[in-house]
Amino acid sequence: MEHLRYAVTTIRAAAAPDVTVDFNIQTNGVLLDPVFLDLFDEFDVSVGISMDGDEAGHDLHRRRADGQGSYQAVRAGLDLLTSPPYRHLFGGLLSAIDLRNDPVTTYEALLACNPPGMNFLLPHGNWDAPPPGRLPGDAAPYGDWLVAVFDRWYGAEVRETRIRMFSEIIRLLLGRPSNSEAVGLSPVALVVVETNGRIEQVDTLKSAFEGAAGTALHVSRDPFDTALMLPSIAARQIGHRALAQECRSCPVRRVCGGGLYPHRYRAGSGFLNQSVYCQDLLRLITHIHATVARDVAALRPGA
Numbered sequence: 001m002e003h004l005r006y007a008v009t010t011i012r013a014a015a016a017p018d019v020t021v022d023f024n025i026q027t028n029g030v031l032l033d034p035v036f037l038d039l040f041d042e043f044d045v046s047v048g049i050s051m052d053g054d055e056a057g058h059d060l061h062r063r064r065a066d067g068q069g070s071y072q073a074v075r076a077g078l079d080l081l082t083s084p085p086y087r088h089l090f091g092g093l094l095s096a097i098d099l100r101n102d103p104v105t106t107y108e109a110l111l112a113c114n115p116p117g118m119n120f121l122l123p124h125g126n127w128d129a130p131p132p133g134r135l136p137g138d139a140a141p142y143g144d145w146l147v148a149v150f151d152r153w154y155g156a157e158v159r160e161t162r163i164r165m166f167s168e169i170i171r172l173l174l175g176r177p178s179n180s181e182a183v184g185l186s187p188v189a190l191v192v193v194e195t196n197g198r199i200e201q202v203d204t205l206k207s208a209f210e211g212a213a214g215t216a217l218h219v220s221r222d223p224f225d226t227a228l229m230l231p232s233i234a235a236r237q238i239g240h241r242a243l244a245q246e247c248r249s250c251p252v253r254r255v256c257g258g259g260l261y262p263h264r265y266r267a268g269s270g271f272l273n274q275s276v277y278c279q280d281l282l283r284l285i286t287h288i289h290a291t292v293a294r295d296v297a298a299l300r301p302g303a
């Protein structure tokens with residue numbers, strides 16, 4: 001607790017007067033209690049909860065060492081977070097996709113928590129360690145799963161919540177830049193500071209291979225801008241020029257951007273590959289494009 005207080009106050013005090021520092025915590029919520037939440041309230045720390053759907057869906061793979069599912073504990077933390085004194089701290093829900101769960105049931109279970117926003121994560125995987133349920137050829141099981149959620153979300157009569165992945169794809173389709181590293185070609189503008197002070201690349205890279213995120217930089221001696229000189233980070237600043245040949249000629253490359261960087265990894269060629277989710281991204285993006293284009297066309301005068 002005091003570590004958190006120390007970190008927040010020290011970082012805020014060290015920031016230049018014209019720099020705004022936002023603090024967000026992503027947690028499964030099982031340790032949330034009024035003491036933590038009062039601290040987050042004091043320092044305006046927003047809290048995101050990781051939850052994967054209804055109890056059956058969540059507990060399918062979120063299990064404790066004793067085999068018990070964690071849903072009830074997560075739900076207790078979420079109920080406390082969404083109670084009147086703390087509701088304003090609730091940042092939203094983050095859900096890892098499990099193909100064994102029905103997509104619409106999963107979405108509606110999350111929606112029942114009234115989140116201000118939610119997002120879905122593709123499980124980490126790459127060409128050497130494909131994600132669960134990935135099929136060869138043109139099959140797009142994750143794309144189909146997300147299309148079902150998109151249709152339920154987009155087809156609602158009122159906007160029930162934000163879903164970041166879909167909003168980002170729609171922004172990109174309308175010609176705007178992306179604010180997410182998961183899609184689009186915007187330069188990646190983040191580094192990770194580990195608790196030992198090491199400056200690293202985004203930690204999801206660790207899913208590719210041991211040490212993939214590491215750099216030799218340290219906050220005690222290196223300004224953050226130094227990270228931009230690292231070839232691995234520079235490669236993520238140059239948009240389509242850093243894409244694999246297949247992606248460069250892909251019709252949805254500007255929206256897809258080759259997918260999340262760790263998902264492109266293959267031993268030998270490194271990250272210069274299509275995403276292991278290529279067919280899924282193609283399926284989702286072309287579906288959203290067709291849906292939005294139809295609605296935009298209907299708005300035209302005389303349509």
Ligand code: SF4
Binds near residue numbers: 251
């Ligand atoms: S859909 Fe596939 S080929 Fe096209 S940009 Fe995305 S990963 Fe590359």
